[in-house]
Amino acid sequence: MADTTHGTGGLTFDKSKRAWPNEINVFGALVLIVLIFEGLGFALMGQSFLFDSNGRFDSIFNEQRLRIIILQVAIIGIIAIGSTQVIILGGIDLSPGSIVGVTAMVAMSFAQVAEVNGYPNPKALFGPAFMDLPVIVPIVVAILCGLAAGLVNGLLIAYTRIPPFIATLGMMVAARGAAKWWSKGQPISFPTDSYAAIGAGMKPVIWFVLLAILFHFILKFTIYGKHTYAIGSNEDAARMSGISVDRHKVLVYTIAGILAAFAAVVLSSKNLTAQAGMGVMYELDAIAMTVIGGVSLSGGRGSIVGTVLGALIFGVIISGFTFLRLDAYYQEMVKGVIIVGAVVLDQWRQRRSAARM
Amino acid sequence: MSDIILETRDLTKHYGGVHALEGANFTLRKGEHVAIMGDNGAGKSTFVRQITGVEQRTRGEVIFDGKPVNFAGPLDAREAGIETVFQTLALADALDVPDNLFLGREKTKFDWLGPFRILDYKSMRNDTLAALTKTGVKIPNIRNTIQNMSGGQRQCVAIARTATFHSKLTIMDEPTAALGVQETAQVENIIRTLKEQGEPLILISHNMRQVFDLVDRIVVFRRGRICANLRKEDTDGQDVVAYITGAKTQPEYADAA
Ligand SMILES: Nc1ncnc2c1ncn2[C@@H]1O[C@H](COP(=O)(O)OP(=O)(O)OP(=O)(O)O)[C@@H](O)[C@H]1O
Numbered sequence A: 001m002a003d004t005t006h007g008t009g010g011l012t013f014d015k016s017k018r019a020w021p022n023e024i025n026v027f028g029a030l031v032l033i034v035l036i037f038e039g040l041g042f043a044l045m046g047q048s049f050l051f052d053s054n055g056r057f058d059s060i061f062n063e064q065r066l067r068i069i070i071l072q073v074a075i076i077g078i079i080a081i082g083s084t085q086v087i088i089l090g091g092i093d094l095s096p097g098s099i100v101g102v103t104a105m106v107a108m109s110f111a112q113v114a115e116v117n118g119y120p121n122p123k124a125l126f127g128p129a130f131m132d133l134p135v136i137v138p139i140v141v142a143i144l145c146g147l148a149a150g151l152v153n154g155l156l157i158a159y160t161r162i163p164p165f166i167a168t169l170g171m172m173v174a175a176r177g178a179a180k181w182w183s184k185g186q187p188i189s190f191p192t193d194s195y196a197a198i199g200a201g202m203k204p205v206i207w208f209v210l211l212a213i214l215f216h217f218i219l220k221f222t223i224y225g226k227h228t229y230a231i232g233s234n235e236d237a238a239r240m241s242g243i244s245v246d247r248h249k250v251l252v253y254t255i256a257g258i259l260a261a262f263a264a265v266v267l268s269s270k271n272l273t274a275q276a277g278m279g280v281m282y283e284l285d286a287i288a289m290t291v292i293g294g295v296s297l298s299g300g301r302g303s304i305v306g307t308v309l310g311a312l313i314f315g316v317i318i319s320g321f322t323f324l325r326l327d328a329y330y331q332e333m334v335k336g337v338i339i340v341g342a343v344v345l346d347q348w349r350q351r352r353s354a355a356r357m
Numbered sequence B: 001m002s003d004i005i006l007e008t009r010d011l012t013k014h015y016g017g018v019h020a021l022e023g024a025n026f027t028l029r030k031g032e033h034v035a036i037m038g039d040n041g042a043g044k045s046t047f048v049r050q051i052t053g054v055e056q057r058t059r060g061e062v063i064f065d066g067k068p069v070n071f072a073g074p075l076d077a078r079e080a081g082i083e084t085v086f087q088t089l090a091l092a093d094a095l096d097v098p099d100n101l102f103l104g105r106e107k108t109k110f111d112w113l114g115p116f117r118i119l120d121y122k123s124m125r126n127d128t129l130a131a132l133t134k135t136g137v138k139i140p141n142i143r144n145t146i147q148n149m150s151g152g153q154r155q156c157v158a159i160a161r162t163a164t165f166h167s168k169l170t171i172m173d174e175p176t177a178a179l180g181v182q183e184t185a186q187v188e189n190i191i192r193t194l195k196e197q198g199e200p201l202i203l204i205s206h207n208m209r210q211v212f213d214l215v216d217r218i219v220v221f222r223r224g225r226i227c228a229n230l231r232k233e234d235t236d237g238q239d240v241v242a243y244i245t246g247a248k249t250q251p252e253y254a255d256a257a
């Protein structure tokens, strides 16, 4: 059914007349940025950025670099899936980085092996009863951590009407404190093999892709998704239409917390260790990916597809700078410029669409 | 059963020191169409917000369909059978027409999935087309998001929404304020259809011609109080204006002056 026209005055449902999806622009930006790095690569380094297969003939890509780009963004990408929903809702979440820190510490404590090279595990926090546990235990514990933190965020925002920026800023500070308190600042290592397998190799990418697909579906086709967009686009209208706005906010922030906790599991598993400083600034990178991906900070607009593309742009830029051997200082400065640029672009886009009305 | 669908007794709303609505006694019979008129800030929208549970009243009673009601929110009111077009349109800009028509009462499949139940887009789309056809509302493309529509088209969407769902009472707060001649005629037709179907209506409007064309009775608000209750046959435009401006007050509402 491509086109349905009704007798009375051209009432149509016409797919071809839909507005140009913003994701196409973001994809265009991704291509453009890759091309810029290709150009700079040839001009400055005398080699290609992505299309250099190191002498192998089964691929036209520099697979190693592609892998690094994707792996680099996968874990923060998982957080960005949560940030996307929070921002579409019209909110903001500054706490996921710290939730990663505390969750990694707590989960790792429940993922300890009993013996390291034949000696008792020197880092184990708890007694022998808490060693060599099945992998489901640390995962469940982690999810509960994320759920609790997200729930507190949501309840604060929905029922005390504190602005999301402040509520999640509080959580950001408090959760980081909890991470440091947990093992008195000591890192925790020596996870069981099954825990270490969760984030081994390219697994983080698989988790990211699976979660992206799942939440793409949820946002597009479920009532949860529809209400998220509705609240972000006009909270009063959503309330008057009978959507339980407060309950829905709690749910969205809770899901964002759970996603951050899952990112913590993958990250600590991949690194085989957990430290209190894990995930610092991840929330800002996640927000950057989201905003670059065309999710509007004023709410109601954006998609998971956009965020995935935004994450790729983010990864390409970072590894592009590494490829050009640019100092890390410059990388951070440019990152800042990109975030602000993306927001300016978003506002400009909205003003233009408002002017058309 | 009595034939009164809605009654308010001493309905009052204070916003801090602002007495936006004071002691409103109002009745509406089944099948009756009543207009509420009054100057800007007279308390008309406030009256509607107390009935529909958007806000909680300071004092007074609302009796709907024979029972005292205390709606916690607009959804309660809607589930009880009150459909409302609010003055500030309750539309979500970033969503399209079917999404807005079904906002807050989406059709879903797999309801055991709770908050993650699946939207039945196809059925909502077909119902939307049917509803717009029935109400004669013309919108070029229902996949358009609301933000890309004219003020009149938005209003039509909001009104089609109320007219689509069967209700015991429809309330419209200045439904044609932003509309052109043609769209106004469309809305008035929707209202006539409701009248034919015997559905009661409260219409808030500043348009004298429209009020005299459509309703049976006119209630006038002034500075938060009801100051007149006039059968259409017993009054005319000049008379109503006199009540609105305060030149006249009906004796039974004398304390309103
Ligand atoms: N949330 C609020 N807080 C404080 N005062 C309010 C609030 N809402 C309305 N008022 C005041 O209550 C009075 C009545 O407002 P209301 O919106 O009911 O007027 P109205 O009759 O609908 O006017 P109009 O014809 O302009 O729509 C006004 O003086 C208004 O300023």
Ligand SMILES: [Mg+2]
Binding pocket: B044, B045, B046, B087, B173
């Ligand atoms: Mg009003």
